[in-house]
Amino acid sequence: MLTTGGLRPTGMNAFTSSVFDVLDRFIVSPWNVLKVECGWRGLDPLNIDATTLQSLLPRIRTHIARMTDDENASDAASALQALLDGEPAGAVKIEFDV
Numbered sequence: 001m002l003t004t005g006g007l008r009p010t011g012m013n014a015f016t017s018s019v020f021d022v023l024d025r026f027i028v029s030p031w032n033v034l035k036v037e038c039g040w041r042g043l044d045p046l047n048i049d050a051t052t053l054q055s056l057l058p059r060i061r062t063h064i065a066r067m068t069d070d071e072n073a074s075d076a077a078s079a080l081q082a083l084l085d086g087e088p089a090g091a092v093k094i095e096f097d098v
């Protein structure tokens with residue numbers, strides 16, 4: 001599906017919708033990133049699964065770094081990795097001294 005502006009595409013599976021939500025916190029055009037990174041590899045950007053996201057993660061990070069900066073890209077990649085690890089969205093890891 002093609003969209004313009006900040007419109008959210010329809011027809012995304014639940015996992016892709018979660019990926020979109022994470023990306024939306026870090027970049028202005030999350031759908032464009034998904035569409036481009038999947039399109040170059042012949043993948044359906046509406047139906048990403050965990051395995052696909054894991055393979056795309058380094059490329060998505062690089063794409064975000066080109067659009068913003070390295071720190072934001074690292075934060076986005078960490079949030080996407082947390083999604084892969086099954087952590088709730090927006091969860092903050094707390095480390096305790098032992």
